[in-house]
Amino acid sequence: MKFFNVAVVAFSLGLSACSQMVRTTDMTKLDSVTPLSTLEDMRTVSPALVHYTNGTLLGDLWKRPQLSARDRSIVTLSVLIARNQTTEMPYYLNLALDSGVTPGELSEIITHLAFYSGWGNAASAVAVTKSVFDKRGITLSNLPAVPSEPLPIDEAVEAQRATAVEKNFGSVAPGVVHYTTEALFHDLWLRPGLAPRDRSLVTVSALVATGQFAQLTYHLSRAMDNGLTKAQASEVMTQLAFYAGWPNVFSALPVVKDVLEKRPD
Amino acid sequence: MKFFNVAVVAFSLGLSACSQMVRTTDMTKLDSVTPLSTLEDMRTVSPALVHYTNGTLLGDLWKRPQLSARDRSIVTLSVLIARNQTTEMPYYLNLALDSGVTPGELSEIITHLAFYSGWGNAASAVAVTKSVFDKRGITLSNLPAVPSEPLPIDEAVEAQRATAVEKNFGSVAPGVVHYTTEALFHDLWLRPGLAPRDRSLVTVSALVATGQFAQLTYHLSRAMDNGLTKAQASEVMTQLAFYAGWPNVFSALPVVKDVLEKRPD
Amino acid sequence: MKFFNVAVVAFSLGLSACSQMVRTTDMTKLDSVTPLSTLEDMRTVSPALVHYTNGTLLGDLWKRPQLSARDRSIVTLSVLIARNQTTEMPYYLNLALDSGVTPGELSEIITHLAFYSGWGNAASAVAVTKSVFDKRGITLSNLPAVPSEPLPIDEAVEAQRATAVEKNFGSVAPGVVHYTTEALFHDLWLRPGLAPRDRSLVTVSALVATGQFAQLTYHLSRAMDNGLTKAQASEVMTQLAFYAGWPNVFSALPVVKDVLEKRPD
Numbered sequence: 162m163k164f165f166n167v168a169v170v171a172f173s174l175g176l177s178a179c180s181q182m183v184r185t186t187d188m189t190k191l192d193s194v195t196p197l198s199t200l201e202d203m204r205t206v207s208p209a210l211v212h213y214t215n216g217t218l219l220g221d222l223w224k225r226p227q228l229s230a231r232d233r234s235i236v237t238l239s240v241l242i243a244r245n246q247t248t249e250m251p252y253y254l255n256l257a258l259d260s261g262v263t264p265g266e267l268s269e270i271i272t273h274l275a276f277y278s279g280w281g282n283a284a285s286a287v288a289v290t291k292s293v294f295d296k297r298g299i300t301l302s303n304l305p306a307v308p309s310e311p312l313p314i315d316e317a318v319e320a321q322r323a324t325a326v327e328k329n330f331g332s333v334a335p336g337v338v339h340y341t342t343e344a345l346f347h348d349l350w351l352r353p354g355l356a357p358r359d360r361s362l363v364t365v366s367a368l369v370a371t372g373q374f375a376q377l378t379y380h381l382s383r384a385m386d387n388g389l390t391k392a393q394a395s396e397v398m399t400q401l402a403f404y405a406g407w408p409n410v411f412s413a414l415p416v417v418k419d420v421l422e423k424r425p426d
Numbered sequence: 427m428k429f430f431n432v433a434v435v436a437f438s439l440g441l442s443a444c445s446q447m448v449r450t451t452d453m454t455k456l457d458s459v460t461p462l463s464t465l466e467d468m469r470t471v472s473p474a475l476v477h478y479t480n481g482t483l484l485g486d487l488w489k490r491p492q493l494s495a496r497d498r499s500i501v502t503l504s505v506l507i508a509r510n511q512t513t514e515m516p517y518y519l520n521l522a523l524d525s526g527v528t529p530g531e532l533s534e535i536i537t538h539l540a541f542y543s544g545w546g547n548a549a550s551a552v553a554v555t556k557s558v559f560d561k562r563g564i565t566l567s568n569l570p571a572v573p574s575e576p577l578p579i580d581e582a583v584e585a586q587r588a589t590a591v592e593k594n595f596g597s598v599a600p601g602v603v604h605y606t607t608e609a610l611f612h613d614l615w616l617r618p619g620l621a622p623r624d625r626s627l628v629t630v631s632a633l634v635a636t637g638q639f640a641q642l643t644y645h646l647s648r649a650m651d652n653g654l655t656k657a658q659a660s661e662v663m664t665q666l667a668f669y670a671g672w673p674n675v676f677s678a679l680p681v682v683k684d685v686l687e688k689r690p691d
Numbered sequence: 692m693k694f695f696n697v698a699v700v701a702f703s704l705g706l707s708a709c710s711q712m713v714r715t716t717d718m719t720k721l722d723s724v725t726p727l728s729t730l731e732d733m734r735t736v737s738p739a740l741v742h743y744t745n746g747t748l749l750g751d752l753w754k755r756p757q758l759s760a761r762d763r764s765i766v767t768l769s770v771l772i773a774r775n776q777t778t779e780m781p782y783y784l785n786l787a788l789d790s791g792v793t794p795g796e797l798s799e800i801i802t803h804l805a806f807y808s809g810w811g812n813a814a815s816a817v818a819v820t821k822s823v824f825d826k827r828g829i830t831l832s833n834l835p836a837v838p839s840e841p842l843p844i845d846e847a848v849e850a851q852r853a854t855a856v857e858k859n860f861g862s863v864a865p866g867v868v869h870y871t872t873e874a875l876f877h878d879l880w881l882r883p884g885l886a887p888r889d890r891s892l893v894t895v896s897a898l899v900a901t902g903q904f905a906q907l908t909y910h911l912s913r914a915m916d917n918g919l920t921k922a923q924a925s926e927v928m929t930q931l932a933f934y935a936g937w938p939n940v941f942s943a944l945p946v947v948k949d950v951l952e953k954r955p956d
Contacts, residue, residue, distance in 0.1 A: 162809065181536055181952075182471065203814075203817050204832050205821055205824060205830045205831060205832055206797075206801065206817045206820045206821050206831060206832050207817065207831065208798075208831060209798065209837075210798075210801065210813060212803055212836035213802065213874070217870070225866065240811070243671075243907060244775065244809070244838065245510065245775065245810065246775055246811035246812065248448075248811060248814045248818060249810070249814045249815075264789050268471055268474065268475075272475045275475055275478065275668075275670075276672055277633065277671055278671040279668070279671040280483065280669055280699065281477075281506050281511035281513060281669065282511065282516070282521070283475060284468075284511075284514045285511065287467055287472065287475065288467060290471045291471050297468075297760040301470060301471060301472065301473060302469050304474075305475035306473040306474050306476060307474075307477060329679070329683075330683065331686075334664065334675075334679055334682065336660065336667075337675055337676075340482070340487075340668075341667075343673070344478070352474065366669075367673075368673055370638060372902060373639065373673040373677060374674070375673070392945055394865055394866065398864045398866070398867050399864065399867050401868075402867050402871075403806070403809070403810055403870075404774075406806070406808040406809040406812075407871070407875065408808075408898055408903040408923065409809075409863075411599045411867075411905070412903060412906065414859070414860050414864055414867065417858075418863040422863075424642050505790055510712065510776055533737040533738075536737055537739045537743065540743065540933075541937055542742055542936055542937055543936040544770065544774070544776070544900075544933070544934050544935050544939075545748065545779070545932065545933055545934050546770070546771050546776035546778060547776065548740060548778045549778045549947055550778040552736045552737065552740065553778060556732040556736050556814060559735060565735045566735050566736060566737065566738060569739075570738065571742035572739075572742060573886065594945075595944045595946075595948065596950040598732060598925060598952075599929065599940075599941075599943065599948075600923050601755065601757065601925065601926055601928070602929050602944065605752075605926065605929065606937070609743070610937065617739065632936075633938055636902065636938070638939065640938070640939055640941070640942040641942065642900055642939045646940050659714060663803075
C-alpha cells in the first residue's frame with residue numbers, strides 16, 4: 162500500500178533515519194507559507210505526541226480496512242481546510258496526492274469548501290496548495306473554470322429541496338435562497354471534477370469538524386444516497402475523532418445513529 | 427461606485443493586466459505577517475474558484491443594492507476576525523477603508539471583537555491591521571483610549587438586561603456578571619467611535635460566523651432596535667453565506683425568521 | 692506575585708520603557724513562526740484595546756484571587772490551542788512557565804488537546820512551543836513517551852462510562868468506541884504528567900472555547916470529581932469570557948449552573 166511505505170510517512174514528519182527525507186523535506190517554500198511542525202520539533206515538545214502520531218494515528222488508524230487512505234485523506238483535508246489549520250496542510254495534501262486524490266479533485270474540494278466553510282478558508286488553502294503544487298510541478302491554470310458538461314440533475318430530488326427551502330426561508334432570506342439554488346445545487350454540485358459521493362464526504366467532514374450538526378442529517382443522508390456505505394460512514398466518524406477532536410464526534414454520533422438506523426441495510 | 431472600479435478589485439487580487447497593481451501589491455510587509463493568496467495563485471490551484479470569486483462574489487453579491495459595500499465590509503471583516511482568518515484580512519481591510527469605513531471604526535470593530543470573539547482574535551487582527559495602516563500612513567496612537575463623552579445609556583433597557591442576567595447567573599458566575607455590566611454594557615457599548623447599529627452588525631456577524639445561535643435572538647433584536655432594517659438583516663445573511671459558509675447561515679435562518687416575523691414592519 | 696512583576700508583563704507586550712524588554716523581545720525565531728502583536732502595534736491600531744488589555748485584563752482579571760495565575764494560564768492556553776490562535780501563544784506560554792506550569796505539563800496539555808480538539812491544533816501548538824522552549828533551553832526529548840507507571844484507574848467509574856458509551860454508540864461507531872476506551876480512558880487520562888484535575892480544566896476550557904456544550908455536563912462534573920471547586924469553576928468562566936469571547940460563556944452558563952446546583956457544597 163503506497164501510503165504506508167516509510168518514505169511517504171517520513172516525508173514531512175522528518176524521520177532523520179530515512180534517506181529519502183533529505184529530498185522530500187526541502188520545504189523552503191512551504192516554510193514561508195506556513196510553519197511546518199516536524200517530527201523532531203514534536204519530539205522536543207512532546208515525545209508522547211510523537212508516540213501517538215506514529216503509533217495510534219499513522220500506525221493503526223490509517224491502516225484500518227474500513228476506509229481507504231484516499232477517503233481518509235479527503236476527510237482529513239476537509240477538516241483542516243474547514244478549520245483553517247494550515248500547519249499540517251502540506252503534509253496531508255502530499256499524502257492525498259500519494260493516496261490517489263488527483264490535483265483536479267483537490268481543486269474541487271477547496272472550491273466546494275469555499276461555499277461550505279466560508280471563502281476565507283478556501284483562500285488560505287489556496288496559498289498552501291499552491292506551494293505543494295509548485296514542488297510537484299502541478300498547475301491547473303488551463304483547466305476550464307466552467308465544465309463543458311455538468312452532471313445531470315435529479316429534477317425530482319432538486320424540486321423537493323427547492324420547495325422546502327423556499328417555503329421555510331423564501332420570505333425571510335430571498336438572497337440566500339437564490340444563491341442556494343443557482344450557485345450550489347444548479348452549479349457547484351453538478352461539477353464533474355469531484356464525484357457527488359466525495360463532495361458529500363467533504364461536506365459531512367466539514368460539518369462535524371465545525372460542530373454544525375443541524376445540517377448533518379440532510380448531508381449524511383445525501384452522502385449515502387450518493388454511495389457512501391454505512392460501514393464507511395461509521396469509519397468516517399473514527400477518522401474525524403482524531404482530526405476534528407473527540408467532542409465534535411461525540412456530539413455528531415446521536416445524529417449519525419439516527420440516520421443510519423432509519424436507512425435500509 | 428468607488429469599490430467596484432477595476433483598480434480596487436485588482437488591488438490585492440493581483441490582476442496582472444492592471445497597471446495600478448504594481449503599486450498596490452507591493453506587500454512585502456504584509457507577506458511577512460500573513461500569506462496572501464493572489465488571483466494568480468488561485469488560478470493555479472482552482473480556476474473555478476477564480477471564476478466564482480470574480481463572478482458570483484465580487485461581480486454579483488457585492489453589487490446587490492440591499493446592503494452597502496460599507497456594511498458588507500463590516501460583516502465580512504467581522505467574520506474574518508471572529509474566525510482568525512488572517513489570509514484575506516489585508517484585502518478586506520483595504521476594501522473597508524475604500525468603502526467608507528474609517529480607521530477609527532476599524533479600531534473599534536477589533537476592540538469590540540476582543541470581547542465578543544476572544545482576545546486572541548483581536549490580537550491577530552491587530553498584527554495584520556498594523557501593516558495595512560502602515561502602508562497607508564495611518565496611526566491611531568493619539569486617539570484617546572477612553573472617550574471623553576460616552577454615548578448616553580438607556581437606563582430602562584439596561585436595567586432590564588442587568589436584572590435578567592443577575593437573576594439567571596448572579597449566583598453561579600458573579601465574575602462574568604460583573605464584567606458584563608462594567609466592561610460591556612456600561613463601557614464598550616457606550617464608546618462613540620462606532621455607532622451602536624454597526625456594533626450590533628459586528629456582533630451578529632460574529633455570532634453567525636462561529637455558530638453561536640443561542641445569543642442571536644437577543645443581538646439581532648438589539649441590532650434592529652439600533653437601526654438595522656429587516657431588508658438589511660436579510661441581506662446580511664446572504665453576505666454571511668459566502669463568508670461564514672452555507673451551513674452556519676442555514677442554522678441561523680430559523681432564528682432570524684423568528685425574530686423578523688415577530689417585529690412590526 | 693511573580694507573574695505581575697513588570698518584567699514579565701513587559702516581556703512580550705514590548706513596553707519600551709522597560710530595559711528587560713530588549714532581552715526578552717529578541718524573538719527573531721518566534722516571528723518566523725507566528726506574527727507577534729506587540730503593545731506598540733496595538734497602540735497604533737487601537738489605544739482602547741491597549742487600555743483594556745493593561746487595565747481590565749492584566750491589571751484586574753488576572754489579579755482576582757478566585758483562581759491562581761497558574762490555573763488562568765492553563766485555561767488561556769487551552770483556549771488558544773483549541774482555537775488554533777498562534778499569535779498570542781508565545782506570550783501565554785511564557786506566562787504559564789513563569790506562573791508555575793512546568794514544561795512537562797505544557798507537553799501533556801498539548802497532547803491532551805490533540806485528542807480533545809483535533810490533531811492539527813496540537814501540531815500548530817508544537818511549532819510555537821518549540822520556539823519558546825528553544826529560547827529557554829528546554830527540551831523534553833528524553834522524557835519517556837509512555838509512562839512507566841500510569842495512574843490507577845477507578846474501575847467502577849470507568850465501567851459505568853464504558854457501558855453507557857457501548858450501549859449508545861457500540862453498533863453505530865465501533866471504531867470511535869474502541870479508541871475512546873483504549874486511547875483515551877485507559878491511556879491518555881492515566882498519564883501522570885498532568886494531574887486529572889488539570890486535565891479536566893484543559894478539557895472544560897476547550898469545550899467552552901469551541902462552543903461544544905453537549906459534553907460540558909460530563910466534563911465539568913468530572914472536573915469537580917477531580918478536585919475543581921465550585922468557586923474555581925465559576926471563575927474559570929470569568930477567565931473564559933475574555934479569552935473565548937462572551938457569547939461562548941453565556942451559552943455555557945446554563946449548563947454550568949445546572950451542574951453546580953446539583954452538586955453538594
